[in-house]
Amino acid sequence: MLEVGEVGREASWAGGGIVSPLYPWRYSSAVSALAHWSQDFYPRFGEQLRLDSGVDPEVHVTGLYWLDLEDEExxxxxxxxxxxxLGKVAMETVYAAIPCLGAGFERAICMPDVANVRNPRLLNALKALLKQLPNVKIVEGSGVTGFLRDGExxxxxxxxxxxMKGSRVLVAAGAWSGELLAKLGVELPVEPVKGQMILYKSAEDFLPSMVLAKGRYAIPRRDGHILVGSTLEHAGFDKTPTNEALESLKASAAELLPALAEAEVVGHWAGLRPGSPEGIPFIGPVPGFEGLWLNCGHYRNGLVLAPASCRLLADLMLERSPIVDPAPYAPAGRLG
Structure with missing residues (x-):
């Protein structure tokens, strides 16, 4: 496992950790199929990771409220x-459940079984577990400069x-996957899309559920940390946090949860999502390049789609019956 920097420090680390697409009804059935499989998998996966690695990824079932949606129906x-x-909830019920919610919201729908996971802890658990496996070697600080080829x-x-040689090579380099494939003259439509987040610290019982309005969300962690995100920026590979985004996110935080207007921002960072057409990842072999495989281009849903994506990839590599129809994710016909 080769990593140009430190394992788990890019988009996987920077995201919010909602175990659901932000607006699942706006995606194709291809995204939904992976998301549903992963959502059912995460609770037992989190517990198994805790037991096997000693690190608790904190899969936290809070539910998610969407407020004043334009496409509620x-x-x-x-x-x-x-x-x-997923169903409608009366606003008086929402305000009773979330007393800290800002005034003025008129409509709500809720999915009560949605969880969030604490990304850095999930990645630390995975890394610790991989290091225990005799057939896995993690090589950090190892940037790929090209591919070794024998004909096709x-x-x-x-x-x-x-x-470094191998019978198969898997490109799972997030926003940088397109740059790697370009070394082979293959045009992979995966590009960096910047997202910025901010973090507050409050009382552990301050926010009992995730809330989302006007494209911004607030996510509670078990220890009282509250994440608010996120921006959507096309700025190349620049990951610099900006004051403009900070002020915009703080304004959204104060509108959603007015008490945060007086709270200190304890963290502000940016990450690069691997943007792809319709957010449908590329999973499978690359035609014309025997031995080359892809698992990339998950855009805004990398964390929720990851377990299913990896399982599907393993099914294809091992020629097992796949968990979902692999056709929508196949690189064949989708590359330039």
């Missing part, structure tokens, strides 16, 4: 068709630490 119809537990076969990679 579409969301409710999607839930009915998909059999998902890809047989490894060149790195700043020398050549």
């Amino acid at each position: 579409r969301a409710l119809q999607w839930a009915k068709e998909q059999g998902r537990p 076969k890809v047989r490894g990679v060149s790195t700043n630490n020398g050549d």
Whole structure:
């Protein structure tokens, strides 16, 4: 496992950790299929990680309220068709459940079983577990500079630490995946999309549920930390946090949860999402390059789609019956 920097310090670390697409009804069935599988998988996965690694990723079931949605009816119809537990909630019920919520919201829908996971802890747990496995080697500080080829076969990679060979090569480099494939003359439509977040610290019982309005969300952690995000910026590979985004996020925080107007921002950071057409990831072999595989381009849903994406990839590599139809994610026909 080669990592140009430190494992788990890019988009996986920077995201909010909601175990659901922000607006699941706005995505294709391809995204929904992976999301549903992962959502069902995460609770037991989190507990198993805690037991095996000694690090608790804090899979925290809080539910999620969407407030004053423009496409509320579409969301409710999607839930009915998909059999998902999403429904209308009276605003007096919402304000009773979330006393800290800002005034003026008029409509709400809620999915009560949505969880969030604490990204850095999830990644630390995964890293600790991988280090215990005898057949896994993590090589950090190892940037890939090119691919080793034998005719049409890809047989490894060149790195700043020398050549590394293998019968199969998997590109799972997030926003940088397109740059890597370009070394082979392949146009992979994955590009960086910057997102900024801020973090507050409050009482542990301050915010009992996740809330989302006007494209911004607040996520409670078990220890009282509150994440508010996020921006959507096309700024290349620049990850510099900006004052403009800070003030915008603080304004959203104060509108959602007025008590945060007087609270101190204890963290502000940016990450790069791997943007892709319709947010549908690329999972499978690259045509014309035997031995080369992709698992990238998850855009805003990397964390929620990750377990299902990895399971699907393993199914395809091991020629097992796949958990979902692999056709929508296949690189064939989607690359330039």
